[in-house]
Amino acid sequence: MMKKPYIKPSISKIVEGMPSKFGFREMVDPITEIDGIPVEELIKKYGSPLFVISERTIREVYRQAYMAFSTRYPKVQFAWSYKTNYLDAVCRVYHQEGAWAEVVSGFEYDKALRNGVPGDKIIFNGPDKTREDLAKAIKNRSLIHIDHFDELYTILSLTSELEERPQVAIRINMDTGIYPQWDRFGFNYENGEAWTAITRIMMSDKMDLVGLHTHIGTYIMSPKPYGVAASKLARLAKQVEEKWGHRIGYIDIGGGFASKNTLRGAYLSGKDTTPSFEQYADAISQALIEAGFDSYNLPVLFLETGRALIDDAGYLLGTVIANKRLADGKRAMIIDIGVNLLFTAFWYEHELHPAKPVPQYLEDTTVYGPLCMNIDVIRTNVKFPMLEPGDHVVIKRVGAYNMTQWLQFINLRPYVVMIDMKGEVHVIRERETLEYLTSVEKVPEHLQDIEFSDKEGN
């Protein structure tokens, strides 16, 4: 007689009224393949854990975002936010799509140049630009977004040494109705500091004020503050035009659009609450169009969106190490993906999927990483089916920040592969090795020899 398929014995208490408040479907779908490549095949070839990037998703999401803005405002330019993911292959996909580079350090600046981005298509943001960084950016006619007066004076002092006129914008912080208000970047709008900075630049007559920039915050769940920010920058641009007859070339609204990841502690899923590109685009372009610019001389709208463009394109594949019960009877699952690789687990309730179809008996589960640290929690509470040690899992939406903020801590960092438009898999970052890591270490002479005695206790 054929034996019946086995399903693990399970029992759970029925709690009235709890699960179906929003009618959420209690199912965890498997993710068995990414862009047509079986997950099992990828892990077999490249090991576990493994970062996988879908070039198709990058391009599709980029085009969707570009379409949302360019159909509402005639002059739109995206600049790829390097800090969100600065793997060369990823940056080059964006540059091929037409995005410029937005960098926040000398290292990122050099990486953009190395990727073939012309100097005048690099936006240089951030509070930390050395004198050498600034001199290089001035010579390359990059767009320098001035963060504070000290930087402004450094640039002024450089103008006496260099022939090129610096192409600058100022970063402006402002009240857009969101809390907390970000005031650490740039000059404040409401207290007049921004106007003082503009005046200083215009009076110096040694640099070109080509743009105005703001970065109102991160993971902004409402399009409205962007409308407010665009209006305020447009007003400043108009004032500059009226006072000095100088036309501001672009308005840079920064980044901060939310991705579809769910924030920790959020009541509803990010997939349901995150505004679409169209909604952000509506708010921003409407504010700019209503600002009263000469319609033949509209400023270019710059966008530095990072997270919302790349998050969906990244997957992290891993393996179940063990299952156990916690002291209170709750199930715990240990996987080989920790916060060392998935830094964003501190912010998000990442979507976790089994890599093969499994019985849909779901139990509240805490998912831990492999680190010997109490903070190494990937999900504190997720309804998840029972997987066996050795089974594989897929974590969705990990494209933003993880491949830049990851830690080489306790474990070496794994391969990053990209699946191209034709379904070919390419390694875009090698797996780290002990030799790679120790190649930058030095051992002083007196520590070269280590001798252990054979006798115990001696």
Place this chain on the structure above:
Amino acid sequence: MRDLAISKNGFVFNPSTGESFRTNEVGRLILEMLQEGRPNEEIVERILEEYDVSKEEAERDLLDFLNMLKFYNLL
């Protein structure tokens, strides 16, 4: 344990506390055998007869299931 009402479609009612539980086919089989006072070895044997599973996995799952019963004060 003996008082538990176990329905064929997997609902378990504990009359002494008024709590209800949901179990699956293998869970129901184990509960029924426990009610009959069968030892663990016999339960594992029965599971191996009926289901396509290794002895090691069946034993481990039984222990986990028994722990859950203790946790819910059903044992």
